[in-house]
Amino acid sequence: MFAALKSKENWQRYFKSLKFSLYCLTHPIDGFWDLTHEKRGSYAAATTILFLAVVAYVIRLKYTSFIFIQVYWEDLNVFMYIASVLFPFALFVVGNWALTTLFDGKGRLGQVYIATCYAITPYPLIQFPLMILSNFITTDEAEFYSAIYVISLVWVLFIGILGMSQVHEYGFGKNILFLIATVFAMLVMIFILMLFFSMISQGVAYFISLIKEMLYRL
Amino acid sequence: MKKVFQRAAAILLSAGMMIGISLPSYATTIDRSYTYNYDYWGDVQDSPDMYSVCKVFTSTELGLEKKLNSPQGIYVKDNLIYILDTGNNRILVFERTSRETIKLVKEIDSFKGADPDTFSSPTDIAISDEGNIFIADKGNGRILKLDKDYNYLMEFKKPVDNSLDKDIVFQPTKIAIDTAERVYCVAVGINKGLIKYEADGTFNGFVGATRVVFDFKMYLMKKIATQEQLNKMESFVPTEYDNLYMDKEGFIYACTGNVEAEDLKAGDADSVRRINPLGNDILIRNGVYYDGDFPVYGDLYMGNGGGYNGPSRFADVTVFDNDSYVCLDRNRGRLFGYDDQGRMIFVFGGAGNMDGYFRNPLGLEHMDYDLIVVDQLDCTITLFTLTEYGQLIFDAMDQFDNGEYAKSGKSWKEVMKYNGNYDLAYIGLGRAYLRQKSYGEAMDYFKLKYDDENYSKAYKKYRKEWVEDHIMIIVIVLLALFLIPLGIGRVKFLKYQIEISDAFKYKD
Numbered sequence: 001m002f003a004a005l006k007s008k009e010n011w012q013r014y015f016k017s018l019k020f021s022l023y024c025l026t027h028p029i030d031g032f033w034d035l036t037h038e039k040r041g042s043y044a045a046a047t048t049i050l051f052l053a054v055v056a057y058v059i060r061l062k063y064t065s066f067i068f069i070q071v072y073w074e075d076l077n078v079f080m081y082i083a084s085v086l087f088p089f090a091l092f093v094v095g096n097w098a099l100t101t102l103f104d105g106k107g108r109l110g111q112v113y114i115a116t117c118y119a120i121t122p123y124p125l126i127q128f129p130l131m132i133l134s135n136f137i138t139t140d141e142a143e144f145y146s147a148i149y150v151i152s153l154v155w156v157l158f159i160g161i162l163g164m165s166q167v168h169e170y171g172f173g174k175n176i177l178f179l180i181a182t183v184f185a186m187l188v189m190i191f192i193l194m195l196f197f198s199m200i201s202q203g204v205a206y207f208i209s210l211i212k213e214m215l216y217r218l
Numbered sequence: 219m220k221k222v223f224q225r226a227a228a229i230l231l232s233a234g235m236m237i238g239i240s241l242p243s244y245a246t247t248i249d250r251s252y253t254y255n256y257d258y259w260g261d262v263q264d265s266p267d268m269y270s271v272c273k274v275f276t277s278t279e280l281g282l283e284k285k286l287n288s289p290q291g292i293y294v295k296d297n298l299i300y301i302l303d304t305g306n307n308r309i310l311v312f313e314r315t316s317r318e319t320i321k322l323v324k325e326i327d328s329f330k331g332a333d334p335d336t337f338s339s340p341t342d343i344a345i346s347d348e349g350n351i352f353i354a355d356k357g358n359g360r361i362l363k364l365d366k367d368y369n370y371l372m373e374f375k376k377p378v379d380n381s382l383d384k385d386i387v388f389q390p391t392k393i394a395i396d397t398a399e400r401v402y403c404v405a406v407g408i409n410k411g412l413i414k415y416e417a418d419g420t421f422n423g424f425v426g427a428t429r430v431v432f433d434f435k436m437y438l439m440k441k442i443a444t445q446e447q448l449n450k451m452e453s454f455v456p457t458e459y460d461n462l463y464m465d466k467e468g469f470i471y472a473c474t475g476n477v478e479a480e481d482l483k484a485g486d487a488d489s490v491r492r493i494n495p496l497g498n499d500i501l502i503r504n505g506v507y508y509d510g511d512f513p514v515y516g517d518l519y520m521g522n523g524g525g526y527n528g529p530s531r532f533a534d535v536t537v538f539d540n541d542s543y544v545c546l547d548r549n550r551g552r553l554f555g556y557d558d559q560g561r562m563i564f565v566f567g568g569a570g571n572m573d574g575y576f577r578n579p580l581g582l583e584h585m586d587y588d589l590i591v592v593d594q595l596d597c598t599i600t601l602f603t604l605t606e607y608g609q610l611i612f613d614a615m616d617q618f619d620n621g622e623y624a625k626s627g628k629s630w631k632e633v634m635k636y637n638g639n640y641d642l643a644y645i646g647l648g649r650a651y652l653r654q655k656s657y658g659e660a661m662d663y664f665k666l667k668y669d670d671e672n673y674s675k676a677y678k679k680y681r682k683e684w685v686e687d688h689i690m691i692i693v694i695v696l697l698a699l700f701l702i703p704l705g706i707g708r709v710k711f712l713k714y715q716i717e718i719s720d721a722f723k724y725k726d
Contacts, residue, residue: 066665066668066670066673067670067673067674070258070508070668072259072508136681138673138674138675138677138678139670139671139674140674140678
């Protein structure tokens with residue numbers, strides 16, 4: 001495993017695929033086509049982007065000026081906070097793949113994952129500088145902050161939509177339709193998960209009370 | 219062996235049960251201090267007492283032969299205290315002779331020059347600068363104007379207005395007068411605002427009607443509901459005021475207890491307003507709060523507790539000379555102090571029979587910074603005076619208003635020693651530093667308590683100063699950023715030209 005890390009070629013490929021995410025920012029259609037069909041993306045680079053996005057998502061709480069974000073630290077659970085973004089992300093990837101694979105989408109699960117990760121590139125790219133910028137502006141200039149913030153999200157959405165259409169080789173209308181359907185798929189998955197966990201906890205509670213009862217009788 | 223397991227299990231279980239039982243009871247027995255405050259997050263922060271009970275006066279202590287009966291109002295002019303002994307149809311005048319003594323000066327139960335010449339349930343009194351006395355004679359449906367020797371001058375009757383229900387009985391409860399002796403009045407069942415009379419007694423319209431918000435849900439309900447259901451529904455009318463206070467600038471502070479928790483939280487209702495002559499609400503609500511501006515409606519939490527529920531219901535309001543104001547909550551018997559920016563200064567009090575607690579407080583007045591509360595059920599007058607801590611806070615505010623910023627900052631620092639959880643002290647200290655042009659320190663204090671507006675003010679100045687101080691460096695850095703790449707490009711270009719030029723090439 002460490003041998004792979006020592007290989008210079010591997011590192012070069014990694015950086016090349018990471019750099020390719022910048023190309024996808026400005027050429028989403030061409031970029032995402034190459035990403036999956038020409039294998040110019042990599043799992044390592046995709047995971048790096050996702051990791052950076054999560055890091056940005058977390059540390060902006062601490063390092064953005066209090067003018068824009070006020071955090072009630074007593075109530076903040078970092079793991080829950082991270083889960084609140086990673087969980088929907090995972091649901092989206094799985095849900096999208098599960099749906100499109102039934103309706104002749106060409107993307108495989110790994111490809112959907114890579115494409116989605118590459119699509120969120122603008123978020124860390126904009127959030128880190130924005131975090132620094134926020135400490136140098138006043139409430140009068142708050143519009144700049146919110147405008148840039150919105151741009152980062154809209155950009156993600158924009159290249160995400162275009163990227164998905166390229167991965168699955170869908171037309172525009174069908175792509176939108178399945179993205180909306182994915183949202184419902186996510187809801188269904190959440191419902192099933194909740195059902196599953198509530199049943200598990202009920203089952204556990206049953207055995208716990210059974211054991212308690214036995215202990216009383218002993 | 220089996221027994222050992224049994225015992226271990228029993229011990230574990232009992233320990234678990236003990237923890238299980240003791241934890242919630244521990245959680246419910248948290249005692250709140252008498253005085254408290256809300257921080258930026260709306261959390262309750264215990265506080266040292268700002269006011270302490272100086273004395274509680276009952277009828278005996280006041281030296282009254284006939285006991286107080288349902289007193290409903292209080293008015294203070296200089297060091298005279300007027301108590302409206304509504305149940306006994308009289309007005310008692312006391313003089314505050316020293317810090318904790320008040321002495322009966324006069325008992326007014328009649329006047330000269332009109333019929334009837336006695337009062338019926340008088341509820342409020344006001345005295346103009348010329349010494350004319352205005353009395354809300356509720357039972358007789360009139361507002362009396364008497365001269366200082368209690369001779370009848372004139373009276374204000376039910377306003378003549380088409381929009382007013384003819385059958386409604388005019389019952390003026392609370393009055394206030396301005397410097398020109400115009401009368402503003404709150405009357406039972408009249409919800410169009412404050413009734414305004416000119417000095418000559420003519421009715422001059424209503425001012426400051428409470429807002430009625432259009433509610434789409436209500437509209438739909440009314441479309442669908444049957445007549446019977448409609449009748450059961452509360453009629454949708456503006457709420458009437460409960461009390462009013464004329465501040466020294468001629469603006470009226472009006473408060474009302476007829477508020478619903480949902481409306482307050484949604485910002486559709488106000489418990490207290492500052493009304494300008496046009497009838498608009500100009501109360502400043504600038505307190506820092508995680509969710510918009512700090513709400514000026516008393517307690518932030520309105521749930522059940524101790525037999526009380528619902529929001530704070532303000533029965534009276536009084537305004538200090540520095541534009542801070544105090545509202546009296548008859549629901550839970552608490553007093554809420556706010557400063558001129560709508561930031562909360564203090565909350566204290568409660569419902570009960572002890573000194574400093576109330577059963578149905580209806581009247582509140584101030585004498586300098588001392589507070590006087592009249593309780594209708596207890597028939598007592600409670601006099602609150604500032605503690606050392608409270609004195610420091612008002613000193614700090616007054617010093618700031620007088621432009622003594624260094625002193626004000628020092629006072630706020632003292633306040634901080636008493637109470638490190640007091641947002642106002644940090645913001646006050648920050649404002650003092652801001653005025654003293656110590657922008658960096660000001661920023662630190664504002665940041666601690668999330669005051670973004672003031673922080674931005676300080677930061678803007680700080681940034682400007684920094685740029686002015688470092689202008690040379692900035693110019694040099696900018697030039698360097700511009701020139702160095704340019705130079706590098708030039709050098710590269712030259713090298714390239716040398717490389718391709720024929721002059722330097724060997725000719726074979």
